[in-house]
Amino acid sequence: MTDHHRAAISDVAAAPVGRRLFTGALLAGLAGLSRHARAADPIRLGAVLPLTGPSAATGAQEQRGLQFAVTKFNAAGGAGGRMIEILYEDNQGRPDQSVLAFNKLADLNKVPVIFTGYTGPTLAMAPLATRKKVLLVNGAAQGDRLANASPYLINTLPVVRDEAAVAARYLYETGKRKAAILFQNDAAMTSGRDDFAEAFTKLGGTVIGQEQSSFSQTDFRPAILKLTSLEPDVLFVMLTDGLGALAEQVEQAKPGFTIAGTSFFADPTALRQKGSTGWIHTQVRVKAPPETAAAFKQQAGTEMDFFGIQYANAGSIILRTIAGVMTDKAELSGEAIRTKLFAIRQFNEIIPTEFKTNTASMQIDVVKIVDGKDEFVKSYTSE
Amino acid sequence: MTVPFLQVSGLNKNFGGLQALRDCSFAIEKGRITCLVGPNGAGKTTVFNAITGFLRPESGSVQFQGRSLDRLPPRAIVRSGIARSFQNLRLYADMTVLENVTSALPGQFGEQPLSAIFRPFRTARAMRQANEQAAGILEHVGLGDQARVWTRNLSYGEQKLLCIARLLATGADLLLLDEPTSGLSGEALDRVMALLRRLQAEGKSQLVVEHNTRVVMAIADEVVFLHGGHVLAQGSPAEITADPALAEIYFGGAL
Amino acid sequence: MEYFYSYLILASIFVVLGLATNLLVGIAGIFSVSQAAIFGVGAYVTAYCLVNEVMGFLPAVACAAGACLLLNIVITLPALRVAGDYFVVTSFGIQLLATAAFLNWNGATGGASGMAAIPPADLFGYAIEDTGSMLLLCVAAMLLCCLAFYLAMNSPYGRLLRAIREDELAVAASGKPVIPAKAAAAALAGVFGGVAGSLYATFLSFIDPSSFDLNASVLLLSMVVVGGARTLAGSIIGPFVLLALPQVLTMVEIPSTMAAGVRQGLYGALLIAFMLFRPQGLAGQKL
């Protein structure tokens, strides 16, 4: 943003609320259309994340993770001397806002890469990514439909099906036959529920009941009570939010079954709870090296949690690819970055990640939580 | 024997234990001004509500020109030729004076969205006609030069006149006026009284709730005295005022 | 340019919705906070018809409009019986009920995962795939709806609705139909909502319940308030301004971790400021 624009906008912001604010701001917005990137400018990438609204908690974690990767990359000299800058856009977790934000980043700011998350918004942006050849990088959503939504959609985390299948296999191998499911009613978590139910039934187990929670719900007692009364061997949990509350409530109810889940269990608020001891979950490598985690904590002021790690990883992968494109002296387009990504294929940034398709394969571990720490149990590889 | 113009017979209405109307019966004749008097709480407005269908009495019936109005909705009663005003005016304050009148004109084209949207020219023509007609009515009540004024900017006396204009717009033959002169004095009062007499000369029958004895004496052909929801007496203004018992009830306010 | 196009498309769709909200809330005085639910029904009906290849685009729009028309009459019925604030809560309730239905009626709505790959709109065999033609379609639809709104409001019907808002009893005493007029307003608003839903679904090619929740209803209400209640100009200005606002505010430099919350907070402050200092909005009449 040039000084001129900045001055114009701050004038407008200081003006009394009223007609003037809007006309002034609209003009400023239109003036922005004429801006062009210059060679000395930093490389701008976009991110469309839920920074407000009910999913804001996750969005903030994702933003911190991404920014961590960028800061680290810039500190190390950037890509061929050019710094990286991320333009964050808020989609409130909504598809229509995502489309607006995507078009803004792609048309006004000409970014070659846009980071995002959440299945619904990502699916809404996927056709645009195909059309505009902008690389859409999804760092955390795991809805199965993402696997084939667009050739320009890169999922840096295996879709939920892979993890659910591993969880079902491990649980069946350890003698669990009757499973109940507690899931959050959103796209990824419902796919997870379906995937697990399918895999578990195929192996010979039965799903004897399921209960749903809504996003941002923290009272799971009625659901736990009802599922407990069915006497399952295991409760398979597909939640991204409220795991800390779940751990507390499970601790108080002391049910007699195992609790199992996926990578989302690596949530510091849950791990802090005594109730999470004994929980079993699959885990794509979500442990950052200790020095990375410490650096993150120093920079962001909070623990590096699941989404922080995923977006730090997604960011590092893309930045590494961009550096590669710059070394090749190729034009920095979404297409070039995509080609380079598949050329590099194997990344060892924060989490070892391989791209056989546009969805990453990672090693999937089964671990058990004991006093807030993961104890390794067994390893599988995702397909 | 001829059928009375409006016949109210044996109305009873109870509000949570309070007997608002008790075997209330009276008749009024065509072309006359009948005043409905009685102390506060005598049930005058309740009678209006019962006649115009805003209230359903427990028993009794109302006949207008030989037709029963019982159980008809207010809309149908207006169409049969009875319109009423309200004590607290109920004008549309945020609309113009003219609009207050046009909105009461019956049977306009373009009063449903479909005809308004798909026959815009016919609708515009109908609106022009309605405006002319309403302007005529306003002229008649003496508000001709105020047509484009916001209603809330009218003086109280003018608002009272507008209420009457709105009643006229419905085309009703019998006007039920709820305290048309209350709060008025001097010239404004004279204007309303003159208008009521003029309307009578043009054939509009009127039933008027009135507190001011001077007004009653001046305009009434007939007086109905209501007390405790029951008609105590009916007769000429002179007869009613001559009865000391009624005066005691009225002015003493004793029950 | 596409960014600007997509902004214009969404704004025109929201103008149509703004007309519906203005008609009910501003003009008829029915305080409905469930218009996003109607919008959603329009979108889902269209999406269902197109994804399952039940019918083409235009018949699907007609179906959506018809369904929304009937449904809006039904959900506005309580307003004919329940007054004022009670209806607000009823209306909030209807909105929450609709969200629950969108989320859980998996067979029809795809549940939380939403419906993806909705085919683009088409007119007489000509598919509207690029953003430019979609913009033309949306602007044309918006202009038609604005015209209908203008004609209806500047007719005896519009006058009747305004009179009803001012004093229902007086309208009844003038021998005018109150309930049919209100029901007709709900029906017209329903048609607008249905058309807007159809355009929205085909433009985004993906819909999920998050676009039709309580927040969306409140956003619609804010658009009418900021633009100005009761006027055509207000219904048009509101959506354009409020959709531009978050985009413009991103240019104000605030630490990125706080930006979003600050922005949403500002948005609330804006509502309060308007209510305190300019209740007629930018181009409307005082509420």
Added chain:
Amino acid sequence: MLLLQLLVNGLVTGCALGVVAFSFSLVYSTTKIFHVAHAGVYTLAGYLAWSLARAGMPDIVGLIVVPVVCAGFGVVIQRLLYDPLAQRRATHLVVLIASLGLLAIVQNAIAVLWSPDILHFDSTWRVQTIKLVGVTLNYAQIATVVVSVALYGATLFATRHTGIGKRIRAVASNPFLAELTRLHPRRTYAMVMALASALVAVPGMLVGFDLGLQPYTGTTVLLTGTVAVIAGGVGSLTGAFLVSIVVTVLQNLSLLVMPGQWSVGITFLIFVAFMLVRPRGLFAAA
């Protein structure tokens, strides 16, 4: 056993909701303001208590201090928002929209100043459980029931038998007359806002102790509360409190016969149907 535990759970949630409902009812029946921002005060209370706890205070300090702070906040809302609106003769609709705006400000300020994440209290007393006739309850839940019922009783007593209470009821029944008789409706409104805000702070904290805090959850709680207020009959504290409990108990029990995702929707469906049949509520004063 499941039945009993669900019933008790509903009862606990209902008590907290009941306080939200009757405090809202107090504001609504007196000032006629549909005070949606009440949900903001409810949420804010939990976060204030959390900060006090983080600063090393025992939770009981929060329980005492925070309602006082919230009472002040309520007065500020009345003086800086609702009074000026009233002076400008704002309609119901305008006031409601302003209140929605305030709610947005409070919720987002919380997300900015604290965190959009779910926060839990560190103290351990609240998660300790006891088992009574086969029903497990934690101390936070027990505190919720005891304190809520006590608040209900105290408020009921206060509105019936104290000078302030009588004044509030007088203003509620006829603000114009109250003005003439120098009851100072505006001062009374501020008092009611203070009282209601202090009241709603308590369930805000108690539910926070039990289930953790989130910036945006207050809205649904308040809406369910308003359902109880209206179904119970506006102006009836008992109606609001009891219907709240009935609603949450039914929501919990409905799990026995259908999946949980429908319970909120069904609640509102029943409410809408109810409004059509009995528009004035169950316990409405004549």
